[in-house]
Amino acid sequence: xxxxxxxxxxxxxxxxxxxxxxxxxxxxxxxxxxxxxxxxxxxxxxxxxxxxxxxxxxxxxxxxxxxxxxxxxxxxxxxxxxxxxxxxxxxxxxxxxxxxxxxxxxxxxxxxxxxxxxxxxxxxxxxxxxxxxxxxxxxxxxxxxxxxxxxxxxxxxxxxxxxxxxxxxxxxxxxxxxxxxxxxxxxxxxxxxxxxxxxxxxxxxxxxxxxxxxxxxxxxxxxxxxxxxxxxxxxxxxxxxxxxxxxxxxxxxxxxxxxxxxxxxxxxxxxxxxxxxxxxxxxxxxxxxxxxxxxxxxxxxxxxxxxxxxxxxxxxxxxxxxxxxxxxxxxxxxxxxxxxxxxxxxxxxxxxxxxxxxxxxxxxxx
Numbered sequence: 001x002x003x004x005x006x007x008x009x010x011x012x013x014x015x016x017x018x019x020x021x022x023x024x025x026x027x028x029x030x031x032x033x034x035x036x037x038x039x040x041x042x043x044x045x046x047x048x049x050x051x052x053x054x055x056x057x058x059x060x061x062x063x064x065x066x067x068x069x070x071x072x073x074x075x076x077x078x079x080x081x082x083x084x085x086x087x088x089x090x091x092x093x094x095x096x097x098x099x100x101x102x103x104x105x106x107x108x109x110x111x112x113x114x115x116x117x118x119x120x121x122x123x124x125x126x127x128x129x130x131x132x133x134x135x136x137x138x139x140x141x142x143x144x145x146x147x148x149x150x151x152x153x154x155x156x157x158x159x160x161x162x163x164x165x166x167x168x169x170x171x172x173x174x175x176x177x178x179x180x181x182x183x184x185x186x187x188x189x190x191x192x193x194x195x196x197x198x199x200x201x202x203x204x205x206x207x208x209x210x211x212x213x214x215x216x217x218x219x220x221x222x223x224x225x226x227x228x229x230x231x232x233x234x235x236x237x238x239x240x241x242x243x244x245x246x247x248x249x250x251x252x253x254x255x256x257x258x259x260x261x262x263x264x265x266x267x268x269x270x271x272x273x274x275x276x277x278x279x280x281x282x283x284x285x286x287x288x289x290x291x292x293x294x295x296x297x298x299x300x301x302x303x304x305x306x307x308x309x310x311x312x313x314x315x316x317x318x319x320x321x322x323x324x325x326x327x328x329x330x331x332x333x334x335x336x337x338x339x340x341x342x343x344x345x346x347x348x349x350x351x352x353x354x355x356x357x358x359x360x361x362x363x364x365x366x
Contacts, residue, residue, distance in 0.1 A: 063095070066099060069098060069100060094268030124341065136255060145249075151170075152211065163192065167197070170198065171199075173201070183220045208221075266364075285311050
């Protein structure tokens, strides 16, 4: 009897254990199923959010107006404000996406006037020459407040003023270049003429070598090269030409039609450019140079430190800022100085007839 009762109890315990095991297994499977479902739901939600974000980003990109700017020469880190405005999103804040192209200054002005590109960044002399020929463009941003031209020479040459160039060989890139007119103005300031020097025509790629190897006594070229020469081991001095022929270096231009029909685009472009210039001035030169070299001008990698020095010593101190910009803001156009340049351009034969600066300068919409 006791054995039968024990057997019965054992059977009951075994069945209970079996049921318990089945219940635990079922609970485990149920839990796992719930976890899988939750994970799937989370992943789906995440995927949906990413898709929505991508769609929103794509939609935002579609809403940007793509415009182009043609820049004088080739991609160099000295154009860092333009590149920075694109990379930092300053143009995007104004509803713009900007594409960069490059060409010679005279071609840039023609392309802008024809509407092939919305903006151009040529030198001021080319802009004045174009406007004098009736090409419909306006200066919308005087980016460089003075010219880049300089008479550059070796410090041991004995040259201290333009008068010391008399009888010497002086190289320019062409007889129609801004630098030739700057040489002409410098000599006239000393009571001499350009005929008192031996003018040599040397291409852009060879003009520095012509100086350092003694083929010429001086060159009239960009003052940015003076710092480059000194850093390369050639002791160079300079006489800045802006004192003889006031100019503006590179400026932003737009066609008359764009300034008339779409001033919002013009003003937005200029605001973004100003923001980039001010960002660099506020202590971000190295960041701007590094970004420009990495993304736009990789051939300048070995000159990185020199470029930083040039931006700090030349662009920030003398090109982007002036007494006029202190009072009127970065990029402001001084009508009196522009008028003086127009008059001087006629006097030296760069243009046939002078015109009013007001015909050339754009006034931002209020």
